Amino acid sequence: MTVSRWGLLGVAVLALLSVLFAALWWLSPTHDASTVVAAFWHGSLGTTSAFFSGTLVRAIPLALLGAGLCVAFRAGVFNIGGEGQLMIGAVAATFVGLGHSLGPLHVVIALVAGAAGGAAWAAIAAELRRRFGVLEVISTIMLNFIAASLVAYLVRGPLQEPTGVYPQTELVEVPARLVRLLPDFRLHAGIFIAVIVCAAAWWFLRETAAGFRVRAVGASPSAAAIIGRVDVPRVTFGALVASGALAGLAGGVEVTGVTYALYENISPGYGFSAIAVAILAGLRPAFVPLSALLFATLETGALGMQRDAGIPSVVASALEAVVILATLVIGAGFLRRTALPASTAP
Amino acid sequence: MTTAGPGDSPALELRGIHKRFGEVAALTDAGLVVRHGTVHAVLGENGAGKSTLMRVAIGLAAPDAGIVSVFGSATPRLSVRTASRAGLGMVHQHLSLAESLTAPENVALGGAGLYRSRQVVERLRAVADSSGLDVPLNIPVRELTLAQRQRLEILKALAADARVLILDEPTAVLAPTEVRDLLSWVRSFAARGGSVVLVTHKLREALSVADDITVLRRGRVTFAGPATGATESSLAGAIFPGAVATSAVAIGVPGEEVVVAERVSVADDRGTVRVRDASFVVRRHEIVGIAAVDGAGHHELMAALGALKRPASGELRLPQRVVVVPADRHRDGLILSMSLAENVALRGVGAARGRIAWGRVRERARALIQRFGIVAASEQAGAGTLSGGNQQRLVVAAALEQPVDLIVADNPTRGLDLRATAFVHEQLREAAASGAAVVVHSSDVDEVLELATRVLVVFHGTVSEAGLDRDRIGTLMLGAA
Numbered sequence: 001m002t003v004s005r006w007g008l009l010g011v012a013v014l015a016l017l018s019v020l021f022a023a024l025w026w027l028s029p030t031h032d033a034s035t036v037v038a039a040f041w042h043g044s045l046g047t048t049s050a051f052f053s054g055t056l057v058r059a060i061p062l063a064l065l066g067a068g069l070c071v072a073f074r075a076g077v078f079n080i081g082g083e084g085q086l087m088i089g090a091v092a093a094t095f096v097g098l099g100h101s102l103g104p105l106h107v108v109i110a111l112v113a114g115a116a117g118g119a120a121w122a123a124i125a126a127e128l129r130r131r132f133g134v135l136e137v138i139s140t141i142m143l144n145f146i147a148a149s150l151v152a153y154l155v156r157g158p159l160q161e162p163t164g165v166y167p168q169t170e171l172v173e174v175p176a177r178l179v180r181l182l183p184d185f186r187l188h189a190g191i192f193i194a195v196i197v198c199a200a201a202w203w204f205l206r207e208t209a210a211g212f213r214v215r216a217v218g219a220s221p222s223a224a225a226i227i228g229r230v231d232v233p234r235v236t237f238g239a240l241v242a243s244g245a246l247a248g249l250a251g252g253v254e255v256t257g258v259t260y261a262l263y264e265n266i267s268p269g270y271g272f273s274a275i276a277v278a279i280l281a282g283l284r285p286a287f288v289p290l291s292a293l294l295f296a297t298l299e300t301g302a303l304g305m306q307r308d309a310g311i312p313s314v315v316a317s318a319l320e321a322v323v324i325l326a327t328l329v330i331g332a333g334f335l336r337r338t339a340l341p342a343s344t345a346p
Numbered sequence: 347m348t349t350a351g352p353g354d355s356p357a358l359e360l361r362g363i364h365k366r367f368g369e370v371a372a373l374t375d376a377g378l379v380v381r382h383g384t385v386h387a388v389l390g391e392n393g394a395g396k397s398t399l400m401r402v403a404i405g406l407a408a409p410d411a412g413i414v415s416v417f418g419s420a421t422p423r424l425s426v427r428t429a430s431r432a433g434l435g436m437v438h439q440h441l442s443l444a445e446s447l448t449a450p451e452n453v454a455l456g457g458a459g460l461y462r463s464r465q466v467v468e469r470l471r472a473v474a475d476s477s478g479l480d481v482p483l484n485i486p487v488r489e490l491t492l493a494q495r496q497r498l499e500i501l502k503a504l505a506a507d508a509r510v511l512i513l514d515e516p517t518a519v520l521a522p523t524e525v526r527d528l529l530s531w532v533r534s535f536a537a538r539g540g541s542v543v544l545v546t547h548k549l550r551e552a553l554s555v556a557d558d559i560t561v562l563r564r565g566r567v568t569f570a571g572p573a574t575g576a577t578e579s580s581l582a583g584a585i586f587p588g589a590v591a592t593s594a595v596a597i598g599v600p601g602e603e604v605v606v607a608e609r610v611s612v613a614d615d616r617g618t619v620r621v622r623d624a625s626f627v628v629r630r631h632e633i634v635g636i637a638a639v640d641g642a643g644h645h646e647l648m649a650a651l652g653a654l655k656r657p658a659s660g661e662l663r664l665p666q667r668v669v670v671v672p673a674d675r676h677r678d679g680l681i682l683s684m685s686l687a688e689n690v691a692l693r694g695v696g697a698a699r700g701r702i703a704w705g706r707v708r709e710r711a712r713a714l715i716q717r718f719g720i721v722a723a724s725e726q727a728g729a730g731t732l733s734g735g736n737q738q739r740l741v742v743a744a745a746l747e748q749p750v751d752l753i754v755a756d757n758p759t760r761g762l763d764l765r766a767t768a769f770v771h772e773q774l775r776e777a778a779a780s781g782a783a784v785v786v787h788s789s790d791v792d793e794v795l796e797l798a799t800r801v802l803v804v805f806h807g808t809v810s811e812a813g814l815d816r817d818r819i820g821t822l823m824l825g826a827a
Contacts, residue, residue, distance in 0.1 A: 209699055216684070223678050227679060228693065229653075
């Protein structure tokens, strides 16, 4: 397979681009290059607090979403709605988390609710595709907007905290929180969930009949149907719902592990960054944790540059956009290689 | 035969052509001399170098050594543009037309400058009149039959003033009558002074229509000369190192009925009924051939027999174990991006549960490679790396790995050379001998007759028994009976 080669190339290009951007600021008279680089370093990997409270914490939802997108993309389903599915997952987890105390399992039930919420949101797009042939690329994006508006309404209406001052919910309390792993740092138990989910997705695609069906349907729906007698609509439906469930789980993990409450901007675009995470990993869940960590580093580093070196946030997000675009271009080459031409003359 | 005048240089001449792709010598001192006003057949196995030689002629591939001359003038650096300007035109096996455009729009696609629809239409009409090729001009290509599309490709070449036409396997997709029409058109084109290079697998076709024949084997010319001096067996000897034995396996007496169709109707994907009230049976130890012209409804019938489509009405009883050998092996028969082992695992994976024992699958794949003589680096090699013949061996091997009750094979030898074709025929016969029922369709009626123990003809949705009488089959296929 050519995946690892593309993956390596991807990492190389990303590094190069980052350096290029840094060089841009070298040339700029108002910013001192070493400050900029130091800000990136201290914001992402260079300090224990940045790493354990920022970068690793940010990598968790990216890994969960990325693993799900690997499954969806492998099935040939282009789920662009991770963002919306994450939000609905966060809503469901918050709802359960704020409810009657359920004892020590409260957090588990909240996470299951989050996964169910994401799955249900993705199921809308899956059903639209199965019944009416609506392209999931379009429906999932549209559902992102609806989900965002729904959250905006909930945190100002039915779920708003009792004083009615802030557009957010109450905080969920301890049995409904994921434990923190280190004193003084924000790193929480969600990292185990993320690693386990990535390993499970890897095992699923590689070892199980259902995972093989996913790969076969993505590689050639007609051969899967005719030779494999695979129920193709069912597999694509399942893959989309499964990726929605993992996105919802990511939302649940954010609420129970990081924010403890629901508010409007709960996701800084995780659903979109995760697309790049999955593609950089070559759609192989085994590489997703590494890929997620890389993008988390980029994002926290960019935030650091904004905070400490005064690099405007516009530049920070432009940097990220360039990286995502580069990954997509590389990914396009990768996808072309896996999906061989439909006909090569004998 | 039209004779070239003295002093006339050949229409197309390739001499001393060498071409290597990496380690592989695709062409070694190969050549071709096409005389004015003649039809020249180029024969050879898959991978013998026919396509490469044609690509060199047309300027699509640069030879490592050798000379290409068109009408006597050598072109040292032939490109697609200069080849077309010199009067060469090629119709590829896989037609390259834009389906949503009309015929004149397709012809204009290759042009430059402004598109003047009326001029193109007039030009096309003139070429169509003078050449005798009739194609509807004002409907999109997707509504044309395959034969019409092929005629359009030829028109396209003629509209660009081609005087030497290279036709790559032109009859592979045509019904018998269409083949006859095309070949007689080819003869008349040559009679009017044009030259045709006909790349084909079919010996009979070459012998019946060509003036001269060139045979390639592993990139070398093993026969070149007038068709009058050749026979089927001498050509077969030139194509293959050893003669191909066409053994007839005794397939036994028809047994119990495994397929029972009663007043079965089948609709296509748009819901139009394409097969009406078909009633027939298929028994064990039978090879039932399906003969039909394009669009007669046999594709829908095959899909229903392959348990890929439910009949719209009527009762169709099918056995438990049904396997399909699809017509398009690249799209439907294999997953080219997956390994041989994964393609073996693909069979019937829709009903599998739990884990896949990949160790065992790889063992099975290795056993199949052995048993069916598939040439592959290993069972881990990608299916896309196999040659066409070996890909089809893999499809058939995976289909027949387990005992089956019914095999539904649609054009199972399309694009295969004689050796691979013989292999597929052998496997189908052996499956029938061991008690399976076989239903096979081929666009080539001769192949249907060669294989079948009984023939069903589909015409305009009507299925009728035709026995093994070639004339009766022919008239039924055209709806004349």
